[in-house]
Amino acid sequence: MEAGTTTSSSLAKTAPLASDKGKTSIADGVVTKVAGIAAREVPGVYALGGGASRALGSVTQRVGIGDERTQGVSVEVGEVEAAVDLTIVIEYGESIPQVAEQLRDNVSKRIENITGLKVTEVNVTVNDLHFPGDEQPAEDPRVA
């Protein structure tokens, strides 16, 4: 499992759309990834995931088993509906209600467009604020 990601599917493991020519199924991981990509498209979102999951995520990404696009994203997928929980870090100075509203719009729109699932809810938890200059400055090399 990717760091900081939970993909619980109490309703169904996949979301089938059946026709007489065959069935289309979409894995929960696909919905998680789409939600993560959509959330990152929203201005004001600095990162996804809580502090611990981002720290663990950076380790798992370095060894090639993690994906930061699914960090902080939890989805519950049913046959025709999906619910999404997002944990985000927001840029200082941005309006949290506005960013949350844009997140709901964009995540719902993307999931509905790509997977055909109806998004019933997008819950947003703001875990931290990011201040400009918070990044660790890169250390100067000790040798030229």
Added chain:
Amino acid sequence: MTYSLSTREQLALIAVRAATGVEGVVGMHAQPGGVHTTQAGAERVGGVSVVAGHGEGFDVTLCLSALPVPLHPLAARVRSAVRSRAQIAGLSAAVGVVDVRFDAVVDSPSVARA
């Protein structure tokens, strides 16, 4: 000694070639434990299983990685491509239901192919 592929094995290869040729499909997604893998002669074809269906043909299941594009229309294009290729190969009667399962999306094809 020559080994001629069975209809089922031919169908597996045709389905994979058809699916991976559809724009928006990045590749096959091999399942853990090789659940959807077909041995076609010496070739091990991942991401596809072909089993005898309830009707006369074989039911095909394809497990795919795709770009983040509308997936249901993409699945319809994959089905159509599989049937079209099977028809060219003279195997249209052998195709039963074609199930399409999306197991991963990638936001750029270069990431998936790396």
